[in-house]
Amino acid sequence: MIKAILLDIDGTLTNDQKEITPRTREALLGAQDAGAVLVLASGRPNMGLTRMAKTLDMAHHNGIFVCFNGAKAMNCQTGQVYFQQTLTVSQGQRVLEHMHNFDVCPIYDRGDYMYLENAFFSIVRDGEPWEIAEYEAHNNNYLMCEVADNAKFMDWELNKILVAGQPEYLQQVWQQMAAPFEGELSSMFTAPYYYEFTPLGVDKTKALRETFATLGIDQSEVIAFGDAQNDKSMIEWSGIGVAMGNAVDEVKAVADYVTLSNNEDGIAAALEHFKSRLQ
Numbered sequence: 408m409i410k411a412i413l414l415d416i417d418g419t420l421t422n423d424q425k426e427i428t429p430r431t432r433e434a435l436l437g438a439q440d441a442g443a444v445l446v447l448a449s450g451r452p453n454m455g456l457t458r459m460a461k462t463l464d465m466a467h468h469n470g471i472f473v474c475f476n477g478a479k480a481m482n483c484q485t486g487q488v489y490f491q492q493t494l495t496v497s498q499g500q501r502v503l504e505h506m507h508n509f510d511v512c513p514i515y516d517r518g519d520y521m522y523l524e525n526a527f528f529s530i531v532r533d534g535e536p537w538e539i540a541e542y543e544a545h546n547n548n549y550l551m552c553e554v555a556d557n558a559k560f561m562d563w564e565l566n567k568i569l570v571a572g573q574p575e576y577l578q579q580v581w582q583q584m585a586a587p588f589e590g591e592l593s594s595m596f597t598a599p600y601y602y603e604f605t606p607l608g609v610d611k612t613k614a615l616r617e618t619f620a621t622l623g624i625d626q627s628e629v630i631a632f633g634d635a636q637n638d639k640s641m642i643e644w645s646g647i648g649v650a651m652g653n654a655v656d657e658v659k660a661v662a663d664y665v666t667l668s669n670n671e672d673g674i675a676a677a678l679e680h681f682k683s684r685l686q
Contacts, residue, residue: 434675455547
């Protein structure tokens, strides 16, 4: 039986307009009523998942957030933290200092705030300026605070450091950005314009293993949905791994089932296909 439903956000739960469609919402509400726990698994901070959790009524069903690409897992109803792994203060400061060598915008958080040195940082997307710093704040329900020097200001442990930049530029410099921390921290692209630093070994699957062990849910009782490279491990790990129709080929290759795209209610279609395994 399916006891937990793992959901990536962008390109999976939401369509290309960043919306949860009515059909997908109704399918997930029905699954919760049948006893399944929803898990939002994302690179976003927990603050950035609250709007979708409200849409899906997760706070009344003990829904779970796996955020920061797996650096933190928590109950969105009670706030209980099931798993957390952080960068040390020293590690965070060294990353932030190193980023001064590049034309990028590092972003990090604490409480209701995200911090950065340039609140007006923008990139060019589709030929037009895109205020990516402002977008990140609004998309994740953060207040934005500009500081003079990230490395000198930041003095707390972090789940991750998000580095925003022009995609073509990031492709040129990411290896130089990551080189001083090889073997010490994990780092990866999570979008063409985002490169992230997290604690070594952090991924969504590690957080899920720890969380489900606490809750007494076996991986065979889990169905996972994803589309991108950072979803691959949880697709492989889950009892049923579902790739969206718009997923990258390497995710489709390890999935048990390929559903319709995120613009075609692929989650709802897959849950209908596996309805006999829902409680």
